[in-house]
Amino acid sequence: MTTLLRVEGLTRLFGGLVAVNKVDFDVEEGKIIAIIGPNGAGKSTLFNLIGGTISPSSGKVFFAGNDITGWKPYSIARAGIARTFQTTALFEELPVYVNLVIGHRMRTRSGLWDVILHTPRQKREKNETTAKVLEVLEFTELGEYINAPAGSIPQEAQKRLAIGVALMGNPRLLLLDEPTGGVGMGETDNIIALIDRIRAKGVTVCVIEHKMRMIMSLADRIVALNFGVKIAEGDPQRVCDDPAVIEAYLGECIA
Ligand SMILES: Nc1ncnc2c1ncn2[C@@H]1O[C@H](COP(=O)(O)OP(=O)(O)OP(=O)(O)O)[C@@H](O)[C@H]1O
Ligand SMILES: [Mg+2]
Structure with missing residues (x-):
């Protein structure tokens, strides 16, 4: 198994707020990792740190063996990391x-x-x-x-x-920030199938999601955040059964 992405002690402060607090995790090539946690847990900030749109206060990001900490977003994109944003950023007037x-x-x-x-x-x-x-x-x-x-x-x-x-x-790693956000529960099947096809192509995926049904059907591993801190990591079912996750997620984390 090759480690494609490694996040080490990643920390980001906004004034007095620690939005991401000493977060560590590895992502193996070809896997789907879900990032879960309540609103404001630091999930999108984590993606911004990996994608280079904001720089960390401390900690490191490694991609395909290179230390990409502090790289500009276009250099990170050229290196093979692509992302979508929580608010869909399309040119709405322009054709598909x-x-x-x-x-x-x-x-x-x-x-x-x-x-x-x-x-x-x-x-x-x-x-x-x-x-x-x-x-x-x-x-x-x-x-x-x-x-x-x-x-x-x-x-x-x-x-x-x-x-x-x-x-x-043609990314090697795709970061998806709430790919079903704003989409009704009954309309997510096409998106789930698409993410499955992406995995089948060998592209590694990190996905931020609140819809547990989607996470349980897709994710190989889960990383759970609360107040910027990683509170659980591992096999989806185990993370969902973790008391700290259930408490942080107010019992929403039920598959
Ligand atoms: N650019 C910024 N300036 C100041 N504070 C910020 C900034 N970006 C995020 N924050 C704060 O950092 C914390 C984490 O925010 P973040 O957007 O990463 O949460 P999230 O887990 O993605 O939440 P959600 O599920 O609501 O999308 C929040 O308290 C947020 O207000
Ligand atoms: Mg977010």
Whole structure:
């Protein structure tokens, strides 16, 4: 088993508040890890620290053997970590496929002169982008919405599109912040199936979720946070039965 992500003593203060407090955990390549905990537990802050949008007060993040602590978000993205945000960040006025194209720009190298002069590089990258858009549309089962403005498609499909945008960069690790947030209990099956397909491709997934049904059907391991501190970690059923987790989660953690 290869450790793809390692978080060591990760800590982040906001003024006097310790949002993430000396958190340690490892993520093995190819696994799905769920991060659970009540509102304000520090889950999204943890993702922001891993993705580089905020820097830790102390502690380290290692990815694929490299110390990526303090790297800029685009360098971390290029290294192979992609993420979705708790509030779906799509270009709502733009068609679904354009959202995917924008998600791919991070990987292309063509500059303005390549575009103006139609260099071979620009042509090749354009073809690559088109192929990748079609592949991701099929993979996320969003083909029927290809030309629809992203904001006009069902909420559940928007969530899949946000995941699709993240997949455009061929990540090795995908961080999903509440991928079913705002989606009704009966409408999560497509999202669960998509995350399962992502795992089957060998992509490692860290997912923040409140819906226990989803966690129990997907996660290989759970990390539970409360007030920024890791209070439990391990096998999903064991973590769910942990008294500290039940207390922090007010008994919601029932599979
Ligand atoms: N940029 C910031 N500035 C100041 N405080 C912040 C900032 N980001 C988060 N916090 C605080 O840090 C704590 C953890 O927030 P975080 O968003 O990580 O929680 P969460 O576990 O994702 O919660 P939720 O389930 O509600 O999304 C909260 O008390 C929050 O108010
Ligand atoms: Mg959050």
